[in-house]
Every structure is written in C-alpha cells, then in structure tokens.
Amino acid sequence: MNQTFAVNIIHRPEMVPEYAEKVTGQGKAEDIGRKALLTESLDIFKFQQETAHKNGLKTTIQMTYASLFNEEAVSIAKADHEKYGDEIALSLLGLPCKEFREKYNTKDFCIWMFSMEDKKRIVDDVFGKFHEIFGFYPESTGSYYMDADLTNYIKDKYPSVKCAVATCWEEGPKAYHTCNNSWYTLFDGGPWNPWIPSKQNTHAPAANEAEDSGIVAIPHLSRDLLACYDGNGSNFGTHPQNVLRGMIYDTKTWEYPYLYNLIDQYRHLEKYNNGYSYNMMFVGPGWLNKMGRWEAPYELLKKSYEDGMAYYGELKKEGKLVDMTMAEFADFYRANKTYEEPECALWKDILYGSDKQIFWYCDPYMRAQVNMDQGGAIVDLRPYAAKLKWEVGIGTPHVQDASYPFLIQEKYRAGYFTHYAGEGTVRSAKVCYNGEEVDLCLCRTHARFEQDGKDRKLILDPVDIEFYDLTVTLQTIITFTEGSSDIKIERNILKMSNPDAKVTVNEYMVACYGTTEYPEDMTGITLEVSGSGKSASIDYAYKCREEAIEGGKLATAVIPAIETKVSLGTDADDAKAYIREGYAFSPMFTLGVEKEVSEKEVVTTWLSLAKAN
Amino acid sequence: MAQSSKGKLNYRCPMCFFRDLDIDMFYDKDKKEYYCLRCQYVGSEEDVLAKNELIRIKYGRMMDRITDFD
Numbered sequence: 001m002n003q004t005f006a007v008n009i010i011h012r013p014e015m016v017p018e019y020a021e022k023v024t025g026q027g028k029a030e031d032i033g034r035k036a037l038l039t040e041s042l043d044i045f046k047f048q049q050e051t052a053h054k055n056g057l058k059t060t061i062q063m064t065y066a067s068l069f070n071e072e073a074v075s076i077a078k079a080d081h082e083k084y085g086d087e088i089a090l091s092l093l094g095l096p097c098k099e100f101r102e103k104y105n106t107k108d109f110c111i112w113m114f115s116m117e118d119k120k121r122i123v124d125d126v127f128g129k130f131h132e133i134f135g136f137y138p139e140s141t142g143s144y145y146m147d148a149d150l151t152n153y154i155k156d157k158y159p160s161v162k163c164a165v166a167t168c169w170e171e172g173p174k175a176y177h178t179c180n181n182s183w184y185t186l187f188d189g190g191p192w193n194p195w196i197p198s199k200q201n202t203h204a205p206a207a208n209e210a211e212d213s214g215i216v217a218i219p220h221l222s223r224d225l226l227a228c229y230d231g232n233g234s235n236f237g238t239h240p241q242n243v244l245r246g247m248i249y250d251t252k253t254w255e256y257p258y259l260y261n262l263i264d265q266y267r268h269l270e271k272y273n274n275g276y277s278y279n280m281m282f283v284g285p286g287w288l289n290k291m292g293r294w295e296a297p298y299e300l301l302k303k304s305y306e307d308g309m310a311y312y313g314e315l316k317k318e319g320k321l322v323d324m325t326m327a328e329f330a331d332f333y334r335a336n337k338t339y340e341e342p343e344c345a346l347w348k349d350i351l352y353g354s355d356k357q358i359f360w361y362c363d364p365y366m367r368a369q370v371n372m373d374q375g376g377a378i379v380d381l382r383p384y385a386a387k388l389k390w391e392v393g394i395g396t397p398h399v400q401d402a403s404y405p406f407l408i409q410e411k412y413r414a415g416y417f418t419h420y421a422g423e424g425t426v427r428s429a430k431v432c433y434n435g436e437e438v439d440l441c442l443c444r445t446h447a448r449f450e451q452d453g454k455d456r457k458l459i460l461d462p463v464d465i466e467f468y469d470l471t472v473t474l475q476t477i478i479t480f481t482e483g484s485s486d487i488k489i490e491r492n493i494l495k496m497s498n499p500d501a502k503v504t505v506n507e508y509m510v511a512c513y514g515t516t517e518y519p520e521d522m523t524g525i526t527l528e529v530s531g532s533g534k535s536a537s538i539d540y541a542y543k544c545r546e547e548a549i550e551g552g553k554l555a556t557a558v559i560p561a562i563e564t565k566v567s568l569g570t571d572a573d574d575a576k577a578y579i580r581e582g583y584a585f586s587p588m589f590t591l592g593v594e595k596e597v598s599e600k601e602v603v604t605t606w607l608s609l610a611k612a613n
Numbered sequence: 614m615a616q617s618s619k620g621k622l623n624y625r626c627p628m629c630f631f632r633d634l635d636i637d638m639f640y641d642k643d644k645k646e647y648y649c650l651r652c653q654y655v656g657s658e659e660d661v662l663a664k665n666e667l668i669r670i671k672y673g674r675m676m677d678r679i680t681d682f683d
Contacts, residue, residue: 178635180651232633247630247668248675257678268682294623294637295665348682353673448683 003275004336005267005321007312008218008329009052009059010165010282013045013073014094015066042072044285049076051306053084055313060087060140060326062165064094068129078134087325089140090130091165093284095122110184112145112402115394119150127158137161140326144168144220145187145402147392148202148213155214163330165282166202166217167191170228172403173412173516178232188515189382189404191362192225193269193278193343194218194333198364203404204384207364208339211387216330222266222279225347225360229369229380230411236351238263238279240304241287244296248351254300260311261350267320272344272449272456276336281308340364340483344456346449357446359458365485366609371410372447375440376460376476378427378487378607379410381511385485385609386564403515405562412517413588416441422586427509427607429491431474433467433501440476454482462494471497487607496599505603507570508592512582513562519587526558527579527589536579544583552577555591558612565612568593570605617641617648627664628654 015038052059061080067073080086092111101107104122108114114122131137137158142165146154154161172188190203197213198206206212224236235246240259243249249256263279270277288305290298315321324332342363349356357372369380382404392402406412407425414424416439430439443463450457462475473495479488491505514520525540532551554569555577568591570577580590595603617639626649629636638647638654638661648655656664669675 174633178633180634180636232635245635247665248672250676251662251666255676257676258672258674261677261679264679265682292622294625294635295661297622349674350679350682351672351674 003270003320004332005270005277005279005315006329006332007057007278007321007323008280008282008326009057009309009312009323010062010280010326011045011048011052011059012062012064012091012094012282012284013042013067013070013076014064014285015041015070015073016094016096038070040290041285042070043290044288045073046076047288047302048283048285048305049080049086051309053080055309056316057309057313057323058085058087058325060089062089062091062093062140062142063130064091065100065126065129066094066097068126068133069097069099074133085325087140087327088134088138089142089326090126090138092123092126092141092143092146095126110145111143112147112150112392113184113394113400116149116391116396119393120153123150123154123157127154140164140330142166142218142220144171144185145392146197146202146217147402148197148200148389149391151197151202151213151215152199159214161215163216163218163326165220166197166215168220169223169233171220171233174228174231175233178234184400186400186515187402189367189406190219191217191343191367192219192223192345192360193362194329195343195362196333196337196339198387200387200389201384201404202402203382204387205362205364206339211364212339216333218278218280218326218329220280220282222262222281224262224351225345226349226356226358227351229358236262238266238281238308239283239287240308241283241293241296241301244300244304245294247295249300249304254303256304256307258351259304259308263311265347265350267315269345272346272451274341279312281312342456342480342482344449346447346458359447359449361456361480363480363482366487367404368480368487370447370458370478372460373444374416374426375428375443375445375463376447376458376478376489377416377441378408378509379415380406381408381427382406383562383564383566383609386562386611388563401515405513405515407511407513407559407564407566408509409514412514413512413519418586422582423510423588423590425510425512425588427511429489429508429603430506431465431472432504432506433470433472436467437506438465438467440474456480456482469498470501470503472503485609489605489607491597491603493597493599493601499599502596502598504594504596506592506594507568507603507605508590509566509568509607510588510590511557511566512588513559513564520561522582522587522589524560525589527581527591528556528558529577529579530554530556531577538579538581540581540589542584542587543581545581546578548576548578550576552593555579555593557589557591560612563612565610567591567608567610568605569608570595570603572603614643624658624661626652626654627656627661627668628652630665630668
C-alpha cells in the first residue's frame, strides 16, 4: 500500500438539485417537475462527467431515484461506464421528484430519517427500479448518513453492495446553526476517512468479522480536520464550491490555494497510516447552478470544479494518485487494512495562521482528538467501545440526531475555559507546587508521531512550567495501542530548577455525555474509586460530592445512558485516586489520579473505555 | 412598497457570516439596499462586497501555498 493516495470522484445526476429549486425558483410557486430545472440538472451532470474524463479520471455515477426515470441520464451513465470504466451506483440522495412525492406523499428526502418500514419500502423501490433499468444491483450506494439498521437491511437484501457514503464528518449542530437552524444533518462523531462500520452503529468501526456490516464506508467529502471542528464544516472540504462558500479565495484573481493545501494535507496523512491516504470529491449539482451560488457567479463555480479536477488529474499523471470507483476502493481497502488498524491524523492549521496542531485517532474502540495547543489535552472523545445501538429516524428516540455521543467535546461542553464557575470537558493534568497550580492546557506545544509495532505514539515537545521559585520541564507522551481501548499518558519530569523539589501531578478527566451543546440528565451515572483494598462510590445527584482514596489506583464512571464505562487508572502504589460529582451549574464528573514526583520520574496513567451493560 | 426579492447574485449577510451563519439577504428595490432578515444589517452592493473582503481577515494564510505539513 506504499504511498497510495486513493481518490473517489462521485457524481450524481440529481433531477431536482438541493438548493436549485429554492434558488432558481425564487418568486415562483414550487414545481419540482419544471422542465428548465431538469435540463439544467442534466447539463451540470454532463459537465461534471466531462471535466473528470478530460483529466483522465474515472468516476462513480450515483444514480438518484429521480434520474432512473430520465432516459438521457441513464444513457449517459451506460455510455460512460462503457467508455471510461465509471461505476454505475445508486444514491439514496436525490429522492425528491414528482414520482417520489406522489408515491410516498411526503417531502422528506433524507433516508435515515424515515421510519424503518419506509426505509425498507424506499430501498426496495429504488433498488428495484435500478435493477429494472440496468439489469443488475449496484455495488455502491450512500447518503449523507446511513444508519446501521438501514445498512444492515441493504446488505442483507442486496449483498452486492460493498461500499457506501455513510457520514459527513462533523456535520452536526454546527451545520445546523450555519443554516439558520434549518439543516437537520446531525451526525457528529464519526470517522473522517474510510472505515468498516459495525453492525451496531455506523460511526463505530467494526472490531472483527462478527461486527462487520459488510460494507466499506466512505465519508461525504474529505474535510479540514481543524477548521471543521469549530467552524462551519461546509466551508472547509475537498469540494471546490465549499471553499467558495467559505469565501476562501481571492475575489480579483479567483485563486484558492487552500483547496490544494487541503488535498495535499490529506496526501500527507500517508505518513501516519502505513503509506495510505485518501480523498473524495462529491459535488452535488446544486453547487454548479447556472444562476451562481450566493456571491459566486457560475463562471467561478465552474472554474473551481475544473481546477479541482485538473489538480487530481495532474497528481495522477505524476503517479501520485490512484483514482478508483467506490467498488474498486472497497476491494482495495479490504485487501490492505485490518479491522483494528487505526486511522491517524497529525493535522496542522493550514488556513488561519495559528500554528495550532492537533491529532486525531480513530479505531473500533474510540475516536479521540489531542490538542497540542493545549499541552496535549484530549478535547474530544467518543467511546466506540460501547458500540452503542442508536436507532435513527421516525418512530425511534432519535428522529434526526444520529451523532455518536461524546464523553468530551470542548466546543459543546467547554474545555479548559469556562465562564465564572464550573468546569468544561477535557482530559489534562495540573502540576502543583507550594500552593501554585498550572494546567497543561496552557502549555502550547507541538508533537511528532512515531509508530512502534502496534503502538502509535504522540511525542510532545517538552514544556516549561514556571512557579514562583521553581521551573519544571515536562514532556508528555501519549500512546494508543492497536486493538486496545486504553490511552496511555506519560508525564516525564525531565528537569527541575531545584533537583530536590517535589511536585504533584494531578491527572484528571472532566466528562459528561451528549450529542449537542445542551446538557443531558446526569442522574444514573455512578462514580467509583478503588485501590489499597478500599472503595467508595457516588450515585450522581448533582450534590458536588467527592471521594478520594490514598493508594487508590482506579477512578471509574459508568454512564448507563450511553452504555459506557470510562476509567482513569495508574499502576503506582503511592498515588491518590479520586472522583468528583458535579452540580446543576456544572453537570460534569471528574475522575482523577494525583501523584507526587521528583526530577527524572514519570507519572503514567491510562484512560480506558468499555461497554457497560 | 413592493415586496423584496433576491438580487442578481444571491448575497449572504456579511455580519451573519462573521458569526458562521449563512443567511441569504433580500433586496429592497425602493431603498436600493440589501437587508438581513435575521440581524440588523442593511447595505448597498458595494458595502456587501467590501464587508465580504473584511471577512477574509480571519484566514491569515488564505493565499499561501503550503508544502510543509509536519
């Protein structure tokens, strides 16, 4: 797999492009069967196909339900399959059309939001129609999100399906807000690069064959792993018109180096993933509207698409890119990846000029973000080890919300900084000396990546912690071990200005659970601390209680609402472990381990995740 | 006063964009100004375009071609 930059280019002939009816139809009564709309949609599809082929790139054509009723769209797909080797696949996007509306009597169009009964009806209808037209069932499908029950049904009924677009990275409350609280794609917390979804939860990768849903999932777009986490995700992806949406271009020259920087940073990820890197571009026709899109005229929309394809084409000519259809990619992925091999991304800011660096880690047991600008604090944590069954759609407890719950999310539940009172979610450490206390969240640094067998290590540059009469030089090393649900964190006291001094390192994790910005009920959570033959527990009741054990080795929280058990532990005999309950204004819990250390000593702790039944 | 409509290009409110909101503006042809339904922004096309340039100050490296990702 050495130095394979795999790229999927996907086009969908959408007869009623998202946005187009709203944009081009302004001032007119809704009519999704307008001839002008259909003609324009097909023109966009033809342009996209031609642009890819002109640059020597093959595509995956994801036929929409609506396009299956259009002879021209069908004949283009057949011809391009013959001539260029494009894959003819089937999208579950693009359902809206006259035929769909008349049959299902609804304006819903997001497959994951339908009731399970309707999902099955629609899938059977769409797959049946596809078979009627092409004489075979597709190998690839997708939507913005594919919930596990939907995928399991499709795989069971149509086993030819091996690849699907299954989530859009960090498209959740932020996208909802950006769209004036009117865009209901709530599915934060998934992988950013391809993965094999588990049968239990799409976002959580399968750990083994028994959990394997049978498909390889790809994300909808390759997104900026730093910019998307805080800002509007739809401005920062390998979608040229997203870059225009973010106004990340020069208005005079129409240049957008950020698009190429983003593609190149994705290419760079091969360094952390055994030589493999990935990109996908999937521009819906609504983004190439002849009326222009917001302040970008059509000519700029068109140019950006041509430039994006030209860059991929150039990389291919240089032997730096392998274009694949989705089905080909699924085969490639299965041939080259194991279930437990993690996806790693040491990622730097390439847009704002902040010099910030983060690290993302994803495997079947967790997704975590480490922020070097906050001393190596873990600022996002999703406990995939729980493989949480989370049904989505009408008739389930989660009609729209498909996000995988977090334990830590520094944007939705603060991080180090909170207003006035309380704490935010973060996994960090405080160094304490003579009544002074410094949190490593305030120690900005960078890291390098090392792979040692099954260990992926993040080795941070040492930081200085200055007390009134003591300077401590400390280095953090964070280790993720393939096949394990533990994160090992070492704090090495490299040097102290007074070699005889002792400092206390307070390792802590402030956490809660949720999928949005708003707090959940913490009742039902149990905290427990144990070690030295003793134990103590707290049933969460917002009473601000605390328990500690000298010689304690383990602090644990069980969160029944997300079937998750999280622990912070140490193997040191002389540490103190503690648990802290929160209160109504700070609905969090804290797990911690404190240990006194001298120069050249190390504090080692493990954060462990497990399913709590 | 006649109803408003979209302009020839579909401008977003620059003030809302500053706070990560994409809100289409409408054009009041009597007052010859764009206005935002959500916030209190009003402005001519020139003003919208000038504010759109200001928006870009947050992208400190927008025009840099980056080759070092370590």
